Amino acid sequence: MTSAKYNGPPSPNKAPVDPAVRLARVLARIQAAEAQSGRPAGSVTLVAVSKAQPVEMVRAAAAAGQRAFGENYLREALAKMDALSGLALEWHFIGRLQSNKTRLIAERFAWVHSVDRLKTAEGLSHHRPDAAPPMNVCLQVNVSGEASKGGVDPGGLIGLAREVSALPRLRLRGIMAVPAPEADAALQRARFARVRALSDSVRAAGIHLDTLSMGMSADLEAAIAEGATMVRVGTDIFGPRPLPNPA
Ligand SMILES: *Cc1c(COP(=O)(O)O)cnc(C)c1O
Numbered sequence: 650m651t652s653a654k655y656n657g658p659p660s661p662n663k664a665p666v667d668p669a670v671r672l673a674r675v676l677a678r679i680q681a682a683e684a685q686s687g688r689p690a691g692s693v694t695l696v697a698v699s700k701a702q703p704v705e706m707v708r709a710a711a712a713a714g715q716r717a718f719g720e721n722y723l724r725e726a727l728a729k730m731d732a733l734s735g736l737a738l739e740w741h742f743i744g745r746l747q748s749n750k751t752r753l754i755a756e757r758f759a760w761v762h763s764v765d766r767l768k769t770a771e772g773l774s775h776h777r778p779d780a781a782p783p784m785n786v787c788l789q790v791n792v793s794g795e796a797s798k799g800g801v802d803p804g805g806l807i808g809l810a811r812e813v814s815a816l817p818r819l820r821l822r823g824i825m826a827v828p829a830p831e832a833d834a835a836l837q838r839a840r841f842a843r844v845r846a847l848s849d850s851v852r853a854a855g856i857h858l859d860t861l862s863m864g865m866s867a868d869l870e871a872a873i874a875e876g877a878t879m880v881r882v883g884t885d886i887f888g889p890r891p892l893p894n895p896a
Pocket residue numbers: 698700721743744827865866867881882883884885
């Protein structure tokens with residue numbers, strides 16, 4: 650892209666958004682965090698959160714090698730999937746789940762990170778097409794006790810995990826959490842440690858899990874230090890979100 654306007658030298662805050670450059674930076678941060686915590690290179694998967702970003706941004710990140718994309722809003726996600734159907738992308742639904750949308754989500758996504766009720770899990774399993782592999786599912790746990798946030802209460806996690814793992818067309822993979830942001834790094838780590846402990850408690854109950862989905866732009870290092878296997882990063886790849894969130 651060319652522009653006749655010269656806006657001065659790039660400043661860190663106003664750097665032009667080139668998803669390829671930013672993606673490489675985020676991948677380098679992930680690598681450094683893996684090494685720092687003695688974890689094997691490549692043990693953390695990056696889900697690029699493209700919600701509220703135009704399809705061109707997704708295309709640019711895909712051209713730079715990114716394969717997994719996360720979306721929060723079904724209608725917006727479907728439009729991007731249709732526009733990019735020629736690319737072999739893996740779509741992750743990470744937003745609030747409504748039971749009247751489980752059919753389309755089950756048909757179009759590879760992963761859902763935000764299951765927090767048996768009813769929606771049953772809907773996803775029921776609607777998962779026979780021709781598709783079982784849907785990969787994480788249970789979202791609410792570790793901050795914020796009523797406004799989705800997620801099952803920690804006390805209900807093992808019971809829900811047991812029920813969801815019995816559903817035929819789902820494959821329970823792990824736990825997802827969005828802890829409230831915390832400026833203090835040690836406190837942020839403690840929140841992620843709590844999520845990991847909850848995940849360990851599910852495993853101790855004999856339920857197989859291999860995924861811990863936690864960490865975003867601001868705190869992916871703390872999450873990886875506490876065992877995240879998937880980080881969900883939007884802003885640091887795509888820049889600030891330009892589109893307003895649909896109602
Ligand atoms: C928007 C969103 C993200 C990405 O957050 P950034 O701060 O932009 O990296 C990750 N996870 C969930 C569930 C989100 O809604």
